[in-house]
Structure formats: C-alpha cells, structure tokens
Amino acid sequence: MKKIITLLLIVAVTFVSCEKKHKKKPSKYQYLNQTEASIIKKLKLRIIRQLPHNGNKRYVQGFEFYKGILYESTGEYNFSSLKKIDPKTGKLLQTKDIATYFAEGITILNGNLFLLSYREGKANLFNPDNFAEKNITFTYQDEGWGLTNDGKSLIMSNGSDKIFYRNPITFNVEKEVSVTYNGNPIEYINELEYVDGKIYANIYGVGTIMVINATSGLVEAEIDASAIDCAQLPQTDREAVLNGIAYNPASKTFYITGKRCPNIYEVAFDE
Numbered sequence: 245m246k247k248i249i250t251l252l253l254i255v256a257v258t259f260v261s262c263e264k265k266h267k268k269k270p271s272k273y274q275y276l277n278q279t280e281a282s283i284i285k286k287l288k289l290r291i292i293r294q295l296p297h298n299g300n301k302r303y304v305q306g307f308e309f310y311k312g313i314l315y316e317s318t319g320e321y322n323f324s325s326l327k328k329i330d331p332k333t334g335k336l337l338q339t340k341d342i343a344t345y346f347a348e349g350i351t352i353l354n355g356n357l358f359l360l361s362y363r364e365g366k367a368n369l370f371n372p373d374n375f376a377e378k379n380i381t382f383t384y385q386d387e388g389w390g391l392t393n394d395g396k397s398l399i400m401s402n403g404s405d406k407i408f409y410r411n412p413i414t415f416n417v418e419k420e421v422s423v424t425y426n427g428n429p430i431e432y433i434n435e436l437e438y439v440d441g442k443i444y445a446n447i448y449g450v451g452t453i454m455v456i457n458a459t460s461g462l463v464e465a466e467i468d469a470s471a472i473d474c475a476q477l478p479q480t481d482r483e484a485v486l487n488g489i490a491y492n493p494a495s496k497t498f499y500i501t502g503k504r505c506p507n508i509y510e511v512a513f514d515e
C-alpha cells in the first residue's frame with residue numbers, strides 16, 4: 245500500500261463526516277477545539293547542511309542517532325538493510341542486508357536495536373554496535389511502519405492515526421494515543437522521532453512533519469518540508485517522499501531525508 249502513488253495526493257488530515265460535523269457537541273469541546281486550532285504553530289525548516297545519502301539501498305524506513313552515529317533502515321523486498329552513516333560526511337560505515345523480509349522502522353533502546361517489518365508482523369532485535377542478530381523476535385498485528393522511543397517505551401506507528409507505546413521487554417502495548425489535528429484524526433503517520441515530550445512524525449506522502457504531544461496526541465506544530473522534496477530531484481522518482489527524521493542531541497539539530505533521496509539534510513526548525 246505504501247507504494248501507491250496516488251497517496252501523494254491524499255491530504256492526511258481526515259475530516260469528520262458531515263453527520264459528525266453537525267452533531268451537537270458540548271460547548272467545552274467546541275472551546276477546546278478552537279483553542280487547539282489557535283495554538284498549532286507553523287515552524288520553518290532551515291537547511292544547515294547537505295550531505296550525500298550513499299548506497300544503493302535508500303528506501304528509508306528508520307532514521308536515528310546512537311552514540312554519535314546515524315542509523316538507517318531501508319525497506320522493499322531484496323533492498324532491505326541496516327546501515328550506519330557518518331553524520332559529518334555521509335560515508336557508509338557499515339551495511340547489513342536484510343534478505344528475507346521488508347524492513348521498516350528502527351529504534352535503539354537498552355542496547356537493543358529493534359527492527360520492524362512491513363507485513364510480516366515481526367520485530368527482530370540486533371546488536372547496534374555490530375548488527376549481530378540476537379535471535380529474539382516479537383510478533384504483532386497489522387503493519388509495521390515507524391519506530392522511536394522515549395527512553396522507557398518503544399513508540400510505534402502502523403500507518404493509521406494511532407501511535408502505540410510498547411514495553412521493550414515484552415513488546416506488549418502499554419498505551420495507545422490517537423493523533424489529532426484541530427480535532428480531526430491524522431492518518432498515514434510514518435517515521436517517528438521522540439524529542440523532549442514531542443513526537444516528530446512524517447506523514448506518508450505529504451511533505452509535512454507534525455510535532456505531536458507525546459502524551460495527548462494533539463498536534464502542537466507543523467513544519468512544511470516541501471523545500472526538501474526529493475521527488476523533484478533528477479535522480480529520483482515520485483516515490484521519493486519525505487521519510488526519516490533523526491535528532492542529534494550533540495548538535496541539537498535534526499537530520500532528515502526521503503525514500504531514495506540522494507541527499508541527507510541537517511536542519512533546524514525555527515518559529
């Protein structure tokens with residue numbers, strides 16, 4: 245489903261039906277919605293630096309910093325991989341091919357690298373230092389899309405408007421948060437990055453990053469990232485959509501890229 249080009253045209257904000265819109269709500273909810281709408285900030289994306297996105301496996305599904313190294317997972321059957329990238333130069337430091345399934349999001353927590361799969365319903369664990377498999381597999385329902393963590397729980401998306409908090413020992417769902425923008429559910433939530441109580445989320449097929457309150461699911465800010473539209477670059481195609489957000493705590497900057505994007509961008513988000 246993620247390969248359907250028409251999704252590029254879908255606006256991710258799913259408005260409520262007319263029936264629901266005309267349903268009378270308690271006044272306090274009307275007030276809350278208005279308040280919420282008024283406080284959604286528009287942040288500006290500022291490009292600090294551009295570096296090459298190397299290798300022939302670049303269908304990005306996961307992007308995260310760990311010990312000063314940029315980690316990436318890529319998807320598609322026969323093109324799935326785990327990679328370590330030097331964030332200063334873009335040089336590939338290590339690549340491990342994932343031969344048997346369509347890899348999805350990654351995150352590293354408690355010394356384990358968790359790797360989701362798209363439709364295989366399993367998450368596998370690796371040693372983040374050398375990519376050795378730990379032979380531990382968790383299973384889950386539905387599709388696997390993005391993954392991040394808040395230092396305690398794994399935080400996972402599945403292409404819907406829901407974000408799932410999972411226990412890193414048992415993989416059980418501890419909490420489910422619905423993401424809303426001005427009271428309306430936002431679907432196609434893809435790659436994730438947790439930073440200081442906020443979840444930065446790529447919305448699949450849309451050049452927008454939503455900044456979500458990790459507790460309430462309310463969108464608090466949005467970032468127009470259309471200036472970094474990899475699909476417009478000559479080396480790519482229309483599937484080269486924005487995906488991949490990694491926060492570097494050392495520089496306090498974000499690294500973002502896209503599926504098959506030839507570049508990685510170090511950026512900041514300004515008010």
Ligand SMILES: [Ca+2]
Nearest residue numbers: 307436437489
């Ligand atoms: Ca990420």
